[in-house]
Amino acid sequence: MGKAIGMVEYTTIAIGIQAADTMVKTADVDIIEAQTVCPGKYIALISGELSAVKAAVEASKAKFSSNLIDSFVLGNPHEDIFPAIYGASDPGDVGALGVLETFSAASIIVAADVAAKTAIVKLIELRIAKGMCGKSYMLLTGEVAAVEAAIEKAKAALKDEATVIGSSVIARPDRKLWKTIL
Secondary structure: OOEEEEEEEEOOHHHHHHHHHHHHHHOOOEEEEEEEEOOOEEEEEEEEEHHHHHHHHHHHHHHOHHHEEEEEEEEOOOOOHHHHHOOOOOOOOOOEEEEEEEOOHHHHHHHHHHHHHHOOEEEEEEEEOOOOOOOEEEEEEEOHHHHHHHHHHHHHHHOOOOOEEEEEEEOOOOHHHHHHHO
16 A cells, blocks of 8 residues: 555644554554644644554544544545645646635645545645634635636535535636735
């Protein structure tokens, strides 16, 4: 199996740290990011072989299920995910702007992976629950039809409509807006 990523999101910092420890003790995975996010939630993002990531996430979920907010496992995540998470994405020529906002940190990464694999779009940014009361959002660009398709498919993939707060597609964002985003 190839590289995979997984995440758990917990209601408390203490449980989140224990969960991260459980994951690395359960399987041969690396912690990409483990930290507090607003409002006092804790996320742990791991990588490794798909079977190891699945085992680690499942062990964490089983042990700390009462504090779990959300989780995911993605095999073969889209290459745009990590630059977008770290704000290092180079969108190149920008077109339409797509925005999707969610209540959970884990769901925005899943949505971004689906969106990037649905159409020819470029992920610009994934803002994961930092400074936003636990909400998360993604920004992407491409041709209008591609951005619309990507956003709609991402929303459908989340299944739980309560997770999606809102979305928009702006066909031709003004240059002044792009300057604030890029």
